[in-house]
Amino acid sequence: MGKKLSLRDGLREAMSEEMRRDENVFLMGEEVAEYNGAYKVSKGMLDEFGPKRVIDTPIAELGFAGIGVGAAMNGLRPIVEFMTWNFAILAFDQIVNNAAKTLSQSGGQYACPIVFRGPSGAAGQLAQQHSQTFEAWLANTPGLKVISSIDPFDSKALLKTAIRDDDPICIMESELMYALEVDNTVAGKRTYSFSRNTWETDYIEGEDEQELLPIGKAVIRRAGTDITLVSFNKSVLECLVAADELAKEGVSAEVIDLRTIRPMDYDTIVKSVKKTNRIVAVDESWPFAGISAEIAYMIQKHAFDYLDAPVIRVNAADVSLPYAPTLVEAYMPNAGKIIKAVKEVMYMNA
Numbered sequence: 001m002g003k004k005l006s007l008r009d010g011l012r013e014a015m016s017e018e019m020r021r022d023e024n025v026f027l028m029g030e031e032v033a034e035y036n037g038a039y040k041v042s043k044g045m046l047d048e049f050g051p052k053r054v055i056d057t058p059i060a061e062l063g064f065a066g067i068g069v070g071a072a073m074n075g076l077r078p079i080v081e082f083m084t085w086n087f088a089i090l091a092f093d094q095i096v097n098n099a100a101k102t103l104s105q106s107g108g109q110y111a112c113p114i115v116f117r118g119p120s121g122a123a124g125q126l127a128q129q130h131s132q133t134f135e136a137w138l139a140n141t142p143g144l145k146v147i148s149s150i151d152p153f154d155s156k157a158l159l160k161t162a163i164r165d166d167d168p169i170c171i172m173e174s175e176l177m178y179a180l181e182v183d184n185t186v187a188g189k190r191t192y193s194f195s196r197n198t199w200e201t202d203y204i205e206g207e208d209e210q211e212l213l214p215i216g217k218a219v220i221r222r223a224g225t226d227i228t229l230v231s232f233n234k235s236v237l238e239c240l241v242a243a244d245e246l247a248k249e250g251v252s253a254e255v256i257d258l259r260t261i262r263p264m265d266y267d268t269i270v271k272s273v274k275k276t277n278r279i280v281a282v283d284e285s286w287p288f289a290g291i292s293a294e295i296a297y298m299i300q301k302h303a304f305d306y307l308d309a310p311v312i313r314v315n316a317a318d319v320s321l322p323y324a325p326t327l328v329e330a331y332m333p334n335a336g337k338i339i340k341a342v343k344e345v346m347y348m349n350a
Helices: 007-021 045-049 061-073 087-099 135-139 152-164 235-247 266-276 291-302 325-331 335-345
Strands: 004-006 025-029 054-056 077-081 115-120 145-147 169-174 181-183 189-194 197-202 219-222 227-231 253-257 260-262 279-283 312-315
Touching: 004 007, 004 152, 007 025, 007 045, 007 152, 007 169, 025 045, 025 061, 045 054, 061 077, 061 087, 077 152, 087 115, 115 152, 135 145, 135 169, 135 260, 135 291, 145 152, 152 169, 152 181, 197 219, 197 235, 219 235, 219 266, 227 235, 227 266, 227 335, 235 253, 235 279, 235 335, 253 266, 266 279, 266 291, 279 291, 279 335, 291 312, 312 335
Parallel strands: 025 054, 025 077, 077 115, 115 169, 145 169, 227 253, 227 279, 279 312
Antiparallel strands: 004 181, 145 260, 181 189, 189 197, 219 253
16 A cells, blocks of 8 residues: 556566566567667666566567567566557467467477567557557457556556466557556555546455456446446546546446456456446447457346346447547547447436
8 A cells, every 4th residue: 555656667567576586587579678668668677687688679579479489388488578569460370379379289288478568459649550459359369368457556466467377468558558657545545647637446356556466357446336337458447437427417337447358257247237237348449249249248148137228338430540630539439438328228318
């Protein structure tokens, strides 16, 4: 308790602490060393750990991802940073065909304890090829675990857990939100701040500052009784804004932060829906076969008799992200779209 932490600093602390703890952990990626990282996540790490453990790579994602997989199969614990997951498409052969399948293809003889991390999702006016959300792509692959957390303390603890895990893990960060800061100095509350915006949340689970967090456990950011809002990464912040506005109209919204996409904490979602009887799933990825579609399926399977209305999804538009700022606003999930969906599911007049 009693600490403020940014997302950038939380990730750096996690890597540095694990590298001090285990000499087999190392970081590699484009500009992670001499330049201190494209987003300054690895600032100062080259000075502390040296060029053998903080390694600048060529602009060749397929190549250095493959080196990481080979290193993991031989007993090391690589952290492979992609400057953006959009560039990691070039390395999907190594991630999907090699890292994810090493354990099963070797009959359990070889594990692949590797962490792939970097920013995912829309990041301002970066247009179509630099603004894609890959959680659903990666979570579709058996053998991969996928983490997508926005909270700095949680992101730190989950990254530390991931580095110690014996499975390949993909960590999806937000390029826009590396400067997001959380203040947990008030017991039972967390306050997020970014630029001029602030968000206050309950911390229902009481997991204040923990060194490690289990992979696959969601958290309730705000308790409610009328509607469940479930999301992950920066869309959780839009859900919190929507919940504040809905409260002014007498609607009590419960906000669930998934934190982990695969494995997904279905139990927390189902338990919430059994209480509220309604759910809106918010997902920055495209709607077809996305995370929100998986949630909708699982709710109708496990909580159908508790639903008082159909499951509603709020996704990014089903097009490639345009460049124009007005079109970016129209494309992205936001609090206004979430409120509209809530009123639809609650049969309120919009």
